[in-house]
Structure formats: structure tokens, C-alpha cells
Amino acid sequence: MHSSLFAYIAQYTQTTLTEEEQELIQRAFHPKKLRKKQYLLQEGDICRHMGFIVRGAMRQYSVDDKGAEHIVQLAIENWWVGDRESYLMLTPSLYNIDAWEDTEVLLIEKADLLNLYQQVPAMMQMARQMDDRHSMASQRRINAAISFSAEKRYAEFVDCYPEFLQRFPQHLIASYLGITKETLSRIRKQQAM
Amino acid sequence: MHSSLFAYIAQYTQTTLTEEEQELIQRAFHPKKLRKKQYLLQEGDICRHMGFIVRGAMRQYSVDDKGAEHIVQLAIENWWVGDRESYLMLTPSLYNIDAWEDTEVLLIEKADLLNLYQQVPAMMQMARQMDDRHSMASQRRINAAISFSAEKRYAEFVDCYPEFLQRFPQHLIASYLGITKETLSRIRKQQAM
DNA sequence: ATAAACCGTTGACAAATGTCAACAACCTTA
DNA sequence: TAAGGTTGTTGACATTTGTCAACGGTTTAT
Secondary structure, X not given: OOHHHHHHHHHXXXXXXXXXXXXXXXXXXXXXXXXXXXXXXXXXXXXXXXXXXXXXXXXXXXXXXXXXXXXXXXXXXXXXXXXXHXXXXXXXXXXXXXXXXXXXXXXXXXXXXXXXXHHOHHHHHHHHHHHHHHHHHHHHHHHHHHHOOHHHHHHHHHHHOHHHHHHOOHHHHHHHXXXXXXXXXXXXXXXXX | OOHHHHHHHHHHHOOOOOHHHHHHHHHHOEEEEEOOOOEEEOOOOEOOEEEEEEEOEEEEEEEOOOOOEEEEEEEEOOOEEOOHHHHHHOOEOOOEEEEOXXXXXXXXXXXXXXXXXXXXXXXXXXXXXXXXXXXXXXXXXXXXXXXXXXXXXXHHHHHHOHHHHHHOOHHHHHHHHOOOHHHHHHHHHHHHO
């Protein structure tokens, strides 16, 4: 079950892991199976693990005063999930994370991850690159949010995450883009014509 | 001129820098004075430095097809500026960065920064914490963009960055929030009544 | 097998926000 | 000092987007 994680690390560090390193990693991560709709994190909880998705699909979202959900992140195989702010500051999370499909994740606790960084240099490299990619993606999303029309935001989304179109229904994608499902439906209709 | 940077590093690492470390840092950073409106980075350039603001105020923004500017980041003393994506990937930047007031920055090149990380452990710690803070702030801004009304986004901004209200005019703050200056003016009017 | 939930679409309408033009007050700067 | 830019405000109007209700087609659960 850990092999996709090993492949992921190798891909981002251009190195191969030794047997021993693989052992250490396997001991640090705990596999967990989630049924569709099962929570990994609920608003108010402290996020004590980061999760690597081996199989399945998940979403991270906030819920507003009116009970409406707003998708902060969508994630499938080879994506990481978790609320960084809660994880780093040990504060109650503002978000929910749950499984959109039946999902297998590898969970790691903060202390174990910090240990791994010391024991497996490739792990540290990988984390660094993950952070870089995350910060670049965040910057682009912020720029899109303040300067693109809904139509352009959707076009960019289709371009960047074509797999997501197959895995998540339109109303989740609409929410991710900050618009309603009706508006997305109309944008798609216009573009088809 | 570097003393505010030393203080900044000390604050984030809870350590004091040795004389030798201060020397190394001083050699790695290059002070630069910018006049109001002077560019530090222009769209299409590759961002080869990160900058630490010692005195002054700057902004980072994109320009859309119609020539309108959209503020991606505002920054004052003790803030870092630079386009991470261009800096990390060596790709042409999508953004402009310029001085809003006469400004003094300390610039550091990528290679020098990587060296410093090796030579001054506190520097690495600081960078790590900077990245963490950046990623938490980005997450919050994304969540605000997709789930808050303009009014609530402004309220949050006032709460988080009260100094910015004194340093930047309303039309820049409006742009940062993803709305027009007219809309912000009306929001403020309503709140005052 | 049946009921219930989910998904996407559409129409009518409401609300939020943008656009454009004008204005006054204030700075800059030549 | 005069001219020109900047800043913030307001009004009238246009556009975008949201809200609500309804519908048919699917999938899911019992």
C-alpha cells in the first residue's frame, strides 16, 4: 500500500529510497480506509496528521453561517490532505475534510514526520518541494480569484486539473471556483455554443 | 541598515545571531533604495532576488487584458517581497512589484540564500517559519475569496492588517480584496451608519 | 423493487457588484 | 502660484451572479 508514496517521493527527489529508508517510512505512516462521506477532520478538531491519498478522492471545505459549504481543496491519488494552520499551530480547524469516494490514506503525525525528516533526507526534500508547489498554486488561485471572471477561472481549472472533472460533480467544482452550481451550468452552456 | 533583518530573524527563531553570522548575512544581502513608483520586478522578468523591506511600502500586482491592476500583495517594513513562482522555477513573472513609498530593501539572490541556509541555521529556521506563515495566510485568503462577502472580506482585512489602512489608499485595498474602489467606498459608508 | 437522495439544468426574479461620469478636496511639482 | 495628478465619494445605470423553485434523469439505500 505504501508503494505509491515511495514512487511519489522518488519522483520529487530524483532518488531511489534504500530498503532501510522504506522501512522507516512504512513504520511512520499509518494506513487508514475511509468510507465515502467519512470525516478525516471536522471543524473544531485539531489536525494531528497529514494524509497522503493512495486511492480515492477527498475534499476540504468550510461551512458558512447559512450552512453552505465552500470547497477549499479537492484531492485525489497522490495528493496530500490536512489543514496546515491547525496542524502547525495546534488550533481548532476551520475546515472539514471528508472522503468523496471510498479512500485509502496514509497518515503521519507531526512528531513522526519531523523525525523522518532527520532520518530520510529525501523526505525533507520532498516536503520542501511540496511546500513550494503548494505556495505557487495558492498564489495563482488568489490571483485568479481577484482578477479573473468566473468564466476564466473555470477555463483555468479545466486546464490545470482535467482529471478532477471526471472525479467530482459540477457543484463541487463550482464551489471550488467560488460560484454557484447554476452559474457554472450556465457558463458551460455558453461555452458549448 | 541590516539591523531590522537581524531583529526579524531573532524574533522568529528565538535565538541571537553571533557576530560571525551577522557578518555572513550582511555579505549575502545587498541594500537597495527605491524611489516611489520604481519597479523591483516587471511582468516578464525573471525574479532573481527575494527582498526584505527595511523601510517603505511596496505592492505586487498583475495587469489584466484591459490594463486594470489587481493587487496580489501589499507589504511594508519587515515583510518579504518577490514572486515565488518565478524565483523558484526561473520562469517569466506574471506580476509587477513596485515601490508605493520611497523604500529600502535588502536583496538576496537564490544561490546566496541557499548558501546562507547552510552556514546560518537560524536563517533556515526563519525561512521555514516564513513559508508556514505564508501558506496559512494564503489559505485564509483563498477561503475568504470563495466564501465571504466583500463586506466580510474587508472586515477581516481591517482586523488582520490595520497598519495597511494608514499606508495604502483605499483603491489599492479594494483591489487587494477583489472589488472596485466604488464598492469599497459604499461598504465603508454603510458600516459608518 | 421502491423510495429517497443526488445531479444537472432551466426560468423568473433579486441582490451584489461593476462601469462610467462628475465632483470636491487634497497633494505634488514645475 | 498654477497645473495636473491623486484620492475618495456619489448617482445613474448595466452586468454579473445569486436565489428559489421546479423538473427529469440518474444513482443509492433500504
